[in-house]
Amino acid sequence: MAEDAVERFQDTGSAVRSLTVTAKSKICFKNEPICNPEHCEYARDHYTKVHAEGLLEKLSKKKKLSAKQFRKLGEEFEVCPFELQLDAARDADVVICDYNYVFAPHSAFGRLASTTIGQEGKPNLVIDEAHNLPSRAMDYYSPSLSSYSLEFMRKRLEDIPSRFRQEASLLIDDCIQTIIECRPENLDPKGSVIDPPSHPFMDQEEKLRGFLSRYLESDVEGVLEHLRERSMPTMMFAVQGGVFSEGVDYPGEMIIGAFVVGPPLPSFDLERERMRRYYEEHYKAGFDYAYAFPAMAKAVQAAGRVIRSETDRGIIVLLDGRFIQSSYSKSMPADWFERAPTELVSRGICLLYTSDAADE
């Protein structure tokens, strides 16, 4: 229906450019969308090929884009049709897609929703079947666990180093068993309330966390060796508070910059909230002590990886407006700014704000 409506505009001579987004599972060339360059030749150097072949310019000349064109270009230039359509959406006037692409947290279109669709970056959303939106939104924020998704994970174990596979497989077995044990023996076909005890899940969570941290930190030396060799430009993604952003030194040019993405606030839970209340009662600074200070300790640690000696040089980028709020900026090292944290805001961003203000 949405496509028909746009087509009618186009038939009357309107220059509106439209794009219909097709789900990854439907447009993918592989049997299973495992978007890893080692498994999928279309993921390999996707952006380099798209750029070198000028594919986005080619697509921007078309009035109506759908799966057929993306698959055709994907086959011809060995690029991923799903990613291509997301990139091409930036140049479209009308994008027709499922709610997921706009509203789901970590949606593929999060990057689009905040970018260039007309109206100075603010897209108009026409939401069809809007009565479905509240329940879909609740689903996005409701965790779910099923034996099906765990079985799916088992198939992916071949992607991890062999020394971890057996342990990971046993953990999946344990998780499935925990779910099965929650089922009452006689399930009422009309519906049963299942009220599982929480401790088996908490035990599993603890085991999984232990496994994950060992897995993620298993190759610290390999990563460092790679950075020491500096045989190719490398971007490393690390968790704030984890071993790569706190426990490891990177002298000289092993790393030349750090992007600190947001203050890593601690989780909101009972213990943290009690802490907040205590500091609020005693010092009138509950949020600062319970959330902002611990977050800034990690953020400053991560930034501090860049400069490890008086001869080190590098760039630290703090990515988040909260860094200039006083709750956060008062934990910054004294030499980061002279009078106000706004000195840290890059001139480019200041110019953008001043020109916006001048336009208003």
Ligand code: SF4
């Ligand atoms: S990169 Fe694209 S083609 Fe490759 S598996 Fe993922 S969705 Fe499929």
